[in-house]
Amino acid sequence: MKLATWNVNSLTVRLPQVLDWLAANPVDVLALQELKLTDEKFPHDAFTAAGYQAECFGQKTYNGVALLTRSPMSAVVRNIPGFEDEMARVISATVNGVRVIGAYFPNGQEPGSDKFAYKMRWLKALHGWVATELLASPKLVLMGDYNITFDDADVWDPVGLKDSIHCTEEERAHLRALTALGLHDSLRLFPQPEKSYSWWDYRDFAFRRNRGLRIDHILVSDALKPSVSACSIDKAPRKNERPSDHAPVTVALDLPH
């Protein structure tokens, strides 16, 4: 079973690239973030033709998430139950016995801002909910655009960006609280190239200079960890014309069928 996550920064603009990527990378599950479109505009037909069913949670202009799967989904849940939120950031479903959560974590803008405070509240709510989910569904994958780096290895300029958004100790403490639930950073279970990032600013030739951050993650639960056989970041779509600023991340699980 292969799963992937990709912040596409407008599905309207990126749909052809998503279809191309799926054709070349026929994963079983793809979590999408930043659709930037409403449910009525979600391209169900295009994904059906590509062999995927979709559950979407759209929103106008900002946010919006979806899950694409080859097998049927059950128990689809939108956002974090019990956490009032105007923004469409989370969609979860059970696929082939695995609980899959796709999430677009808040950006936070700047430490000390209202948006940062919202990010902290959201992270706390996510933690409580995921803890409950793990009890009911030990085989769980939490993947998406976390908008948080784990440590300096995830940052192209750890000195210059120290304590800036995505790199603060407060954000990282929330990320560690998630891993403390028994979740594992899939990418670091395997050797990776030096300076592996999943996002690069559109400006200043950041991709060409590999000035990026690793903020898109796939966390797998204790129960799934022994079955993880690979995890990688696919930089190829970032080289497309009109790319998303994020690259997809893929994980492979060896699960009995």
Next chain:
DNA sequence: ATGCCTCAGCTCCTGAGA
């Protein structure tokens, strides 16, 4: 550096992203 790109929308500028 109040910049740099990119996207959506009450679209020819602004807000937000990260």
